[in-house]
Amino acid sequence: MNDQRTQGALLLAVGATALFLSFSDLTLSYVRAGLRPLLGVAGAILLGLGLLSVLQGRRQAAGGEDEDWHDHDGGHGPRVAWLLVLPVLVLLLVEPPALGSFAALRQSSLTLAGGDGNFPPLARATGGAVPVGLSEFVDRALFDKQHSLAGQRVRVFGFVMPEKQGSYRLARFVMYCCAADAEVVEIVVRGDPTPRQPDQWVTVEGRWLAPGPGPGAAPNTVSDGHGGRLPVLAAETVTVTSPPRDRYEHSIYGV
Amino acid sequence: MIAVKQASTSTTTPAAAVVTVPPARVRRLFDARFLVLLLAIAAGSRGLVAGVLDGPELRTWATIFVSISVQALPFLVLGVLLSGAVAALVSPAWLARALPGRPLLAVPVASVAGMALPGCECASVPIAARLVAKGVTPAAALAFMLSAPAVNPVVLVATAVAFPGRPEVVLARFLGSLLTAMVTGLLWSRIGRDDWLMGARRRNQPEAPGALNPDGGDHRWEAFAQTVRGDFLQAGGWLVVGAMAAASLQVFVPRSLLGQVAGNHLLAALGLGLLAVGLAICSEADAFVAASLRQFSLSARLVFLVVGPAVDVKLIAMQLGTFGRRFVLRWALLTFVVALASGLLVGRWLL
Numbered sequence: 001m002n003d004q005r006t007q008g009a010l011l012l013a014v015g016a017t018a019l020f021l022s023f024s025d026l027t028l029s030y031v032r033a034g035l036r037p038l039l040g041v042a043g044a045i046l047l048g049l050g051l052l053s054v055l056q057g058r059r060q061a062a063g064g065e066d067e068d069w070h071d072h073d074g075g076h077g078p079r080v081a082w083l084l085v086l087p088v089l090v091l092l093l094v095e096p097p098a099l100g101s102f103a104a105l106r107q108s109s110l111t112l113a114g115g116d117g118n119f120p121p122l123a124r125a126t127g128g129a130v131p132v133g134l135s136e137f138v139d140r141a142l143f144d145k146q147h148s149l150a151g152q153r154v155r156v157f158g159f160v161m162p163e164k165q166g167s168y169r170l171a172r173f174v175m176y177c178c179a180a181d182a183e184v185v186e187i188v189v190r191g192d193p194t195p196r197q198p199d200q201w202v203t204v205e206g207r208w209l210a211p212g213p214g215p216g217a218a219p220n221t222v223s224d225g226h227g228g229r230l231p232v233l234a235a236e237t238v239t240v241t242s243p244p245r246d247r248y249e250h251s252i253y254g255v
Numbered sequence: 256m257i258a259v260k261q262a263s264t265s266t267t268t269p270a271a272a273v274v275t276v277p278p279a280r281v282r283r284l285f286d287a288r289f290l291v292l293l294l295a296i297a298a299g300s301r302g303l304v305a306g307v308l309d310g311p312e313l314r315t316w317a318t319i320f321v322s323i324s325v326q327a328l329p330f331l332v333l334g335v336l337l338s339g340a341v342a343a344l345v346s347p348a349w350l351a352r353a354l355p356g357r358p359l360l361a362v363p364v365a366s367v368a369g370m371a372l373p374g375c376e377c378a379s380v381p382i383a384a385r386l387v388a389k390g391v392t393p394a395a396a397l398a399f400m401l402s403a404p405a406v407n408p409v410v411l412v413a414t415a416v417a418f419p420g421r422p423e424v425v426l427a428r429f430l431g432s433l434l435t436a437m438v439t440g441l442l443w444s445r446i447g448r449d450d451w452l453m454g455a456r457r458r459n460q461p462e463a464p465g466a467l468n469p470d471g472g473d474h475r476w477e478a479f480a481q482t483v484r485g486d487f488l489q490a491g492g493w494l495v496v497g498a499m500a501a502a503s504l505q506v507f508v509p510r511s512l513l514g515q516v517a518g519n520h521l522l523a524a525l526g527l528g529l530l531a532v533g534l535a536i537c538s539e540a541d542a543f544v545a546a547s548l549r550q551f552s553l554s555a556r557l558v559f560l561v562v563g564p565a566v567d568v569k570l571i572a573m574q575l576g577t578f579g580r581r582f583v584l585r586w587a588l589l590t591f592v593v594a595l596a597s598g599l600l601v602g603r604w605l606l
Binding site: 006007009010011013014018021027029030031035038039041042045046049052053078079080081082083084085086087088089090091092093094096097098099100102103106107108110176177178179180181183226227 | 294314319325496510
């Protein structure tokens with residue numbers, strides 16, 4: 001980090017990357033969409049600052065000015081600043097994908113708030129099935145006193161985590177701020193004869209395996225192996241789909 | 256021509272000869288043009304080496320590393336802009352008048368002032384360092400650094416949303432974090448020594464001499480830009496170190512280890528405190544993660560919320576770069592113990 005222009009170039013690189021991220025859908029693999037305007041502002045500020053540094057560096061070099069006070073008192077710029085290149089390079093060269101089944105296997109399935117057990121009505125059915133987000137499905141299956149899912153043909157969407165014996169889990173990550181705080185929600189899919197690949201995105205239409213009759217009957221669930229319970233969906237049709245633009249679900253509270 | 260001349264001029268300064276190990280020839284390579292070339296190649300070959308990270312661990316590591324870096328960037332920029340504004344516009348005399356001189360008063364005032372900064376923890380480290388450089392009692396500046404990311408309105412609203420129908424969790428978090436900031440600040444004013452903080456005073460001073468002279472209107476803007484640039488490069492570099500550490504802990508240490516201590520109250524609180532240190536989640540999002548840790552008691556989860564914004568691996572890395580090695584170990588240990596105790600105490604009272 002020896003001269004002002006190098007520092008400026010580094011700021012330009014980080015700023016340009018932030019500006020690029022504020023427009024690119026790639027960003028949605030890492031942070032929530034609401035952060036994109038902030039990334040744009042931060043990128044623009046860093047670009048301006050970098051440009052200023054480069055211009056100042058040129059002017060000083062042209063003037064033969066070696067009385068460069070900020071270069072004397074530690075202004076050599078910390079060498080640790082070079083590390084800022086690392087996320088830029090990883091981002092551009094590797095383009096790490098959104099979290100998938102490997103990360104999901106390491107976590108217990110998320111059970112959301114549940115609240116008081118009362119839920120708003122389901123969305124309207126389209127094409128013969130009610131579209132339900134995976135976290136909403138889990139929430140209703142485990143906590144809804146009215147059993148609003150019972151008997152409904154629903155359509156859910158997520159990536160596959162294969163299991164033994166013909167069944168697999170369907171999962172999605174729920175993100176609050178960035179992928180580091182994302183938590184997985186999972187359900188068990190039964191009755192699909194076709195073996196599925198890990199991380200394959202599928203749309204499943206089917207019916208929730210409701211608990212047996214009688215008041216207070218426990219929901220029909222399967223252990224997730226981490227101490228959590230997973231609801232079960234009996235598949236009727238399964239369609240392989242392309243991954244969505246935003247691979248995460250977001251907090252149902254919109255924060 | 257000009258560029259080569261500039262590079263060789265700077266290699267002749269004594270400081271450069273001490274600091275940099277590589278010979279001048281290598282160093283000259285690492286100048287602006289090299290960086291531009293490198294990034295141009297990278298941008299032109301986007302996603303080209305995606306296959307290199309074939310292992311799922313490495314891919315997950317890269318995703319989390321990039322996520323933490325990207326997520327922190329806007330808040331880091333906010334922090335260094337404010338630090339630059341303090342450097343350029345606020346005179347030490349004004350600060351001395353605004354803040355009480357005695358730590359016994361200054362620490363609580365600074366802790367409460369933290370409510371006004373709506374950011375997460377990355378923003379507050381450069382600001383605290385700048386305040387120390389401006390002559391604010393270190394204990395007060397550090398108390399501000401602890402309280403700002405934890406008790407600001409954005410974080411409290413997020414906590415309320417994550418725990419619907421449980422306003423006592425929000426209150427407990429607020430009190431626990433405020434208590435942590437005040438007690439740590441006051442303890443630091445008793446046992447802390449200013450020379451542990453030498454790094455902050457020495458290193459972070461790219462301020463123009465005479466920037467605050469009444470006649471130097473032009474220098475002020477320059478001082479602002481210099482400070483912002485220096486602070487960003489410094490804190491940003493260490494932020495990357497912290498993001499690497501947090502990503503490694505998330506991917507390579509199984510979280511299921513924690514499940515075994517959920518039953519024991521004290522062990523669970525200690526476990527979640529350590530989890531908060533390792534995960535390094537932004538304080539605006541940690542309440543949601545806490546809400547999902549259902550097998551733990553509410554007061555253990557409160558410890559998670561109180562420890563997280565005060566001490567985590569990302570913060571430790573940034574403080575290491577800003578305040579130095581002699582400071583950071585003592586500070587991290589002190590903060591962790593006080594935050595743990597505050598969380599347990601407030602949890603016992605309110606939850």
